[in-house]
């Protein structure tokens with residue numbers, strides 16, 4: 001397949017996804033078309049239940065679409081076998097889940113080190129990088145804590161550190177500032193954006209948080225399982 005990595009980081013065409021069957025069937029995605037250019041921060045906005053989490057899960061290869069195509073840096077995700085997909089995911093994508101998904105039995109630093117360990121980084125180095133990354137999100141002094149001993153906002157920052165520690169080409173965040181005050185949210189956005197700018201990396205952020213809209217290069221407006229419009233940020 002042609003490598004279009006210089007033109008587009010993520011390309012979705014006609015992506016559909018439904019859950020359940022018969023009367024209980026919910027059509028979460030009804031034919032999504034979306035392009036995310038490299039080096040851009042695209043915010044995905046829309047009402048609760050419109051399909052945002054489902055869409056980014058498909059983009060990140062966590063869910064398989066029913067129909068349509070999703071390419072990541074020129075590679076058709078659906079053409080990959082399980083091993084190729086998990087390798088692509090492990091190396092290329094960082095994901096911040098809406099519910100954080102931290103491992104409660106691991107320390108904060110161990111949680112953040114997971115993507116590095118998956119990619120074969122030796123444990124001492126992985127933990128060292130995890131600690132550096134935690135200090136970037138203002139948690140350098142909580143590395144040995146367990147996630148559940150932290151506040152919601154602190155857990156959210158651990159989840160963000162884990163998503164970026166391996167310097168992935170695509171970072172996908174589901175409501176990354178929902179539990180943060182304005183000042184912390186702004187510094188997290190600065191940190192996320194500094195990873196992307198000038199480096200050809202891409203960021204997709206699902207958010208309701210109007211306070212961070214000014215960080216977007218583009219806003220993708222979603223409603224009822226479709227992208228209705230994509231607007232460029234005012235400069």
Ligand SMILES: Nc1ncnc2c1ncn2[C@@H]1O[C@H](COP(=O)(O)OP(=O)(O)OP(=O)(O)O)[C@@H](O)[C@H]1O
Nearest residue numbers: 019020026027028047048049050051052053054055
């Ligand atoms: N695992 C699932 N099983 C059944 N239905 C699901 C599942 N996941 C999502 N849905 C349904 O699909 C639709 C889209 O859900 P999704 O989580 O993508 O919405 P969202 O835009 O992220 O909403 P929110 O802003 O509240 O997080 C909803 O109607 C939801 O109930």
Ligand SMILES: [Mg+2]
Nearest residue numbers: 052053098174
């Ligand atoms: Mg959601």
